[in-house]
Amino acid sequence: MSQLIPLTEEQREVQTLARDFATAEIAPHAARWDREACFPVGVARRMGELGFLGMLIPERYDGLGLDTTSYLLALEEIAAADASAAVLMSVHNSLPTQMLLAFGNDEQKERFLRPMARGELIGAFALSEPDAGSDASALRCQATRDGDDWVLNGTKSWVSSGSFADVIMVMARTDTPDARRRSKGISAFIVTPDLPGFHVGKKEDKMGLRASPTVQLNFDGLRVPAENLLGEEGQGFVYAMRSLDNGRMGIAAQALGIGRAALDAALDYAAERKQFGQPIREFQAIQFKLADMASRLASARAMLHLTAAAKDRGESTTLYGSMSKLLASETAMYVTTEAVQIFGGYGYVKDYPVEKYFRDAKITEIYEGTSEIQRIVIARELYANR
């Protein structure tokens, strides 16, 4: 399907590079990685070599310094091959690196951002906790100052790439239990797994996105040097929320990639599969499904790319970023559900890829803010902008 919103030469080149890499080095292995629930770190390093882990980081820090649209185009291509590879890329590019770029000091940028831009260090983001999901500012992981260190105690949950990440952006409370300041009492810390007191805990056994390791991190007197505090004490929640504006666009691109792969598979299958003496694509019921799937994907993609352009013009994307994520993730769920239906019984088994797309699509409605939370953000912004 042709691209509705015109692309520049550079954007097309990035898209082609990502598509070629994804087709050759990711797609052929995605079913096995899903089955074995493992993602080879070597593939992440290879993504780094090609620049996919430094797409939004300026060239002066060894990144590619690309615009948001180029990044989202590349992410959609990677997601069409494997949603697990895409979440690694999305989290790394949108969350810890963007927080370092916006709020890190020169020394932190040299130590962490530069090697992350080259893909030599992989990033993760640890905000959620067992009892603090949508209500993230209720987090309880406690950081207490002790001499030249902060000492962290608590549990972070659902950390994508958490078992192999080299740099984890951790949000923890720096207020005291008797003087809780909700979101104002949270700071961001740059944590590395070599620090004493860092433990990787339970690995989640998930429905989809199985190759992406989602783990708990347990901090038992974790000693973080004071120089690893990001920006100002008490501002960590604000920094995290700002980076999630980017993150939501990344998840929208991931959802579009999954949905597009499902549509492509359904188009092929409907042309090949014969019932009642003709390919099922001849049935109007199937044609209507394919038409609706393609229309919704095109609409979600157009909204995302218009939002990306607004971001690159320096405009706030809180409203349209949330709308893009909501629309793209619900589209991915719709499209993958219809794809399974078009495959009939064969859509329900692992011989064909659509059952994986269906399982992978669901998470896009949940992480980086559930669909319910996106609707809350959108409604709030509607009133704020009147």
Ligand SMILES: Cc1cc2nc3c(=O)[nH]c(=O)nc-3n(C[C@H](O)[C@H](O)[C@H](O)COP(=O)(O)OP(=O)(O)OC[C@H]3O[C@@H](n4cnc5c(N)ncnc54)[C@H](O)[C@@H]3O)c2cc1C
């Ligand atoms: C595979 C995976 C990877 C993840 N990766 C990361 C990561 O890398 N880093 C990280 O920090 N987190 C990560 N998360 C956590 C994710 O962001 C949370 O799961 C998500 O924010 C929802 O929180 P919760 O699971 O606690 O659900 P809850 O907040 O308990 O929500 C349960 C239900 O209640 C609804 N709900 C909650 N509050 C409201 C409200 N005010 N109004 C209406 N409905 C509401 C929700 O929409 C949902 O339907 C990941 C999660 C998964 C499953």
